[in-house]
Amino acid sequence: MIVAEVVRSGFVESVHHGVVAVIGADGLGDVASPFFPRSSNKPLQTVGLLTAGLVPREEADLALISASHDGETFHVERVRAILAAAGLGPEALRCPADLPLGETARRDWLRGGGEPERILMNCSGKHAGFLATCVLNGWPLESYLEVDHPLQKVLADAVSRLSGEPIAALGVDGCGAPIFAISPNGLARAFLHLVEAEPGTPERRVADAMRAHPELVAGTGSEDTVLMDAMPGLIVKRGADGVSAAAMPGVGAVALKISDGSARARVPVLLAALRRLGLDVPDLPEPVLGGGLPVGEVRAVF
Structure with missing residues (x-):
């Protein structure tokens, strides 16, 4: 299913295929087959941490752990x-050691002579x-990323319960943690559970x-931050x-997945689905540049 196209100077130069699950409206493409949600899994994993007894210093820590x-x-x-x-x-x-994900933060870090560090990696909040x-449960620390570790079993159970379907496959995410495959429908269903749960429950927290x-x-000017700032009640x-x-x-x-993994098609398709x-x-325009000036756009076409 073609979900976005790149238009340069009035000419469609490329297209992006993908699937879009929309609970509350019609979806597009194969929304029942499993895929790896990558970091979109993080809020579900944070629910699992609370279920396992995590006591955050303050509720704001839960946002960073999900980040x-x-x-x-x-x-x-x-x-x-x-x-x-x-x-x-x-x-x-x-x-793994990494540089800041944000362009400005990365530039400032390098300008100051900084090198990659584990705490800079975009998943470091989740790992913390x-x-x-x-620590709270007395579980081993060195092996916390192993798929048979008690922590990872709790997280898999949380993802399965929230999505309403069994884990279809296990993989290793970019940060080294296990990643759990579910369907786009399951991911959308899980996110709806979070926002509609009763106050005080792990999901709602x-x-x-x-x-x-x-x-x-996310960070200053990043899509998730901008959308949640502009749309009270939304999580993304x-x-x-x-x-x-x-x-x-x-x-x-x-819940959406761009088949070729392109990030530039993600935002236009997300906005169209919302x-x-x-x-x-x-x-949130995604301009196509020529000579540093806008000469086209990436636009959703479904």
């Missing part, structure tokens, strides 16, 4: 504080949450933290390789 953060100073310092509260330092992290939960602190979920979480999921209570939910739910969505 693919840009590596801005306020992100990194909060990761450091989550680890310190568990009696740990950044050396306990098992995610993993470790804090392990994660959704409320993301909505209250959207800058922690991007994932690598052209994945995104979003939900609005009382309205519906969206509009299909009848939501008033801000315009």
Whole structure:
């Protein structure tokens, strides 16, 4: 199913295929076959951490644990504080060393002579949450990324329960953590569970933290942060390789996957899917540049 096209100077130069599951409206493509949601799984995993007994220092920590953060100073310092509260330092992290994900944060870090560090990696908040939960339960720290670790079994159970379907396959995500395959329908269903859960439940606590602190979920100017700032009640979480999921209570939910993994098609398709739910969505243009000037656009076509 063609879901987006790239138009340059009035000419369609390429197209992007994908699937879009929309609960509350019609979806497109094969929305029942499993795929790896990548970082869009993170809010579901955070629910699993709370179920396992995680006690955050403050509710805002749940937003960062669910994040693919840009590596801005306020992100990194909060990761450091989550680890310190568990009696740990950044050396306990098992995610790979990386540079900040955000362009501005990465440029500033390199300008200051910085090198890749584990705490800068966009998944470091999730890993800090993993470790804090392990400390609380007395689970081994060195092996917390192993698929048969007690922590990972709890997280798999949470993803399966929230999505309403069994885990179809196990993989290894870019940060080294296990990743669980579910369908686009299952991912959309899980996100809707988060926003429509009863107040005080693990599901609702994660959704409320993301909505209250959207800058922690992504970063300054990032799509997830901008959309949640502009649309009260919405949660949205991007994932690598052209994945995104979003939900609005009382309205519906969206999960999408761009088949070729392109990130530039993700935002136009997400916005179009949210509009299909009848939501008033801000315009986040994806310009096609020529000589540094806009000469076209990436647009949804379904």
